[in-house]
Amino acid sequence: MKLFAIFGDPVAHSRSPLMHNNVFKNLHANACYTRVHLKDGTHLKETFFALKLHGANVTVPHKEAAYDACDEVRGFAKKIGAVNTLVNENGRLIGYNTDADGFMYAIKPFQPIHSILVFGAGGTAKALVNKFLDDDITVHVVNRSQRRLDYFQQLGVATHTWDHMPQRTFDLILNTTSAGLDTDTYPAPIESLEPYMTTCHYCADVIYGKTTPFLALARHHGKIFKDGADMLLGQGVLAASYFLEGSFSNEQIETEMKKSFLL
Numbered sequence: 001m002k003l004f005a006i007f008g009d010p011v012a013h014s015r016s017p018l019m020h021n022n023v024f025k026n027l028h029a030n031a032c033y034t035r036v037h038l039k040d041g042t043h044l045k046e047t048f049f050a051l052k053l054h055g056a057n058v059t060v061p062h063k064e065a066a067y068d069a070c071d072e073v074r075g076f077a078k079k080i081g082a083v084n085t086l087v088n089e090n091g092r093l094i095g096y097n098t099d100a101d102g103f104m105y106a107i108k109p110f111q112p113i114h115s116i117l118v119f120g121a122g123g124t125a126k127a128l129v130n131k132f133l134d135d136d137i138t139v140h141v142v143n144r145s146q147r148r149l150d151y152f153q154q155l156g157v158a159t160h161t162w163d164h165m166p167q168r169t170f171d172l173i174l175n176t177t178s179a180g181l182d183t184d185t186y187p188a189p190i191e192s193l194e195p196y197m198t199t200c201h202y203c204a205d206v207i208y209g210k211t212t213p214f215l216a217l218a219r220h221h222g223k224i225f226k227d228g229a230d231m232l233l234g235q236g237v238l239a240a241s242y243f244l245e246g247s248f249s250n251e252q253i254e255t256e257m258k259k260s261f262l263l
């Protein structure tokens with residue numbers, strides 16, 4: 001039996017074991033997926049091989065450590081320096097990143113998208129903004145503090161703090177901050193947020209499993225919106241297709257993984 005796991009700190013809340021085990025069970029793959037609470041990311045590689053894992057996912061705060069642990073990093077992960085999917089390929093640790101493609105999967109029904117206003121400048125924003133730029137989407141990034149905006153300025157992206165907001169409209173407004181995760185806060189003061197909400201077509205949040213104040217505001221303004229559940233599903237489908245090495249189509253995996261969201 002092939003063994004898989006998710007590494008994180010914390011990791012108890014993760015839906016990944018449920019999502020992947022549902023796929024393995026329903027597609028009759030001889031595999032099992034568990035979770036590993038890893039405090040020190042520098043121990044990731046030795047723990048992965050000590051547990052004889054065939055593959056793994058990596059969540060907060062170890063995605064950069066996972067990048068460093070890999071023998072080879074492929075595709076988009078190379079560009080952003082963060083890995084969320086690991087595969088044991090003949091004793092070599094291969095790293096991928098499926099988060100950004102997972103988000104693009106989530107917003108497929110939101111078309112056309114030519115411009116996006118991104119709130120937040122953390123790891124998730126880095127991955128998504130790089131993907132938007134690859135897809136020729138105009139992006140502006142807003143963060144409550146200046147420090148993390150430097151990275152985006154170097155990419156040539158227009159950046160803003162709350163006191164100098166952009167003077168234009170956007171197709172999609174996206175919350176990548178943790179505001180609303182444990183607190184009832186907006187990603188920016190409501191008076192800075194509302195002008196964009198009233199003029200945009202769509203709103204999206206990467207937080208899943210709850211209606212954040214940001215999404216409640218989107219609903220109040222009659223916008224089409226979604227939380228982070230479809231992004232979670234999208235990144236999971238792509239990770240599972242690496243784990244299962246092409247034995248099943250993405251459509252088959254998606255059908256079975258979706259069912260885990262009803263459990």
Ligand code: NDP
Pocket residue numbers: 060099120121122123124125143144145148176177178179180181185186187188206207208228229231232233235
């Ligand atoms: P980081 O810690 O790297 O970045 C957090 C960002 O949020 C920073 O820009 C920070 O601003 C900002 N922020 C935090 N609190 C507030 C607040 N109260 N008001 C305004 N801004 C705030 O986090 P990640 O990018 O790794 O993760 C962000 C979220 O994305 C998490 O909730 C995570 O669960 C979710 N996520 C969801 C996924 C999915 O599949 N749906 C996948 C990956 C992540 P500052 O720089 O000023 O501190």
